Amino acid sequence: MLNKGSPATEIKKADLTKIKKLEEALAKLKSGEENYYVITKLSSIKSFCQNETIRQHYCWHLFDCVKRQLVTETDQQTLQEQFICNLLDEIAQVMVEMQEGKEVGDSLRKYQSQLAHFQSDYEKFKWTTVRLIKSTELLIIEYLILCLLSTDEYAQKLAYHATRSYVEQYDSSVGNGLIAKSIPMLEDVVIFWRGIAFSGAIKNLNRMKE
Numbered sequence: 666m667l668n669k670g671s672p673a674t675e676i677k678k679a680d681l682t683k684i685k686k687l688e689e690a691l692a693k694l695k696s697g698e699e700n701y702y703v704i705t706k707l708s709s710i711k712s713f714c715q716n717e718t719i720r721q722h723y724c725w726h727l728f729d730c731v732k733r734q735l736v737t738e739t740d741q742q743t744l745q746e747q748f749i750c751n752l753l754d755e756i757a758q759v760m761v762e763m764q765e766g767k768e769v770g771d772s773l774r775k776y777q778s779q780l781a782h783f784q785s786d787y788e789k790f791k792w793t794t795v796r797l798i799k800s801t802e803l804l805i806i807e808y809l810i811l812c813l814l815s816t817d818e819y820a821q822k823l824a825y826h827a828t829r830s831y832v833e834q835y836d837s838s839v840g841n842g843l844i845a846k847s848i849p850m851l852e853d854v855v856i857f858w859r860g861i862a863f864s865g866a867i868k869n870l871n872r873m874k875e
Contacts, residue, residue, distance in 0.1 A: 683709040684862040702843035710828045711821040724809045730853045780807040
């Protein structure tokens with residue numbers, strides 16, 4: 666998490682309101698007051714991620730969350746599962762090096778290429794061609810790496826797509842969206858932005874007093 670009071674933690678007042686709305690949505694899903702929100706409710710992530718430093722920290726946070734889901738602590742892993750675990754450990758080390766200020770662009774591009782190759786099958790569907798995704802989690806990590814390699818609006822969109830893919834769930838009674846099954850993942854997202862909102866709110870209040 667970013668240090669409180671850092672200039673990088675400053676966010677717009679409108680974004681503080683949007684973060685509060687995400688918190689409220691999470692609370693209502695937990696209480697059962699609501700059982701469905703359209704997934705585009707997460708589109709505010711694009712606005713939250715305008716600041717490059719905040720965006721980087723968010724990518725690192727979401728990577729850790731996804732890695733936690735993927736890594737199993739069993740001794741009976743398949744060769745593919747072992748390959749994925751080793752790959753995630755290597756990517757995690759590069760993330761640490763990036764946080765230390767080292768230049769890791771080439772390494773990130775290499776791992777993004779490996780992830781894309783792992784899910785490189787396409788199939789014709791009606792009038793278009795769709796990519797066949799074996800692992801949503803690996804796709805999210807691919808989005809996050811591309812986000813770290815990108816800038817401006819494109820990077821913001823990638824942060825949103827990574828978040829959407831992480832949080833969105835399906836239930837036959839309500840369809841795809843933010844539903845009860847989304848709660849653990851949505852909580853991971855809200856925890857990060859709650860911390861940013863708290864830091865930013867302190868900064869805004871201090872400015873009002875000056």
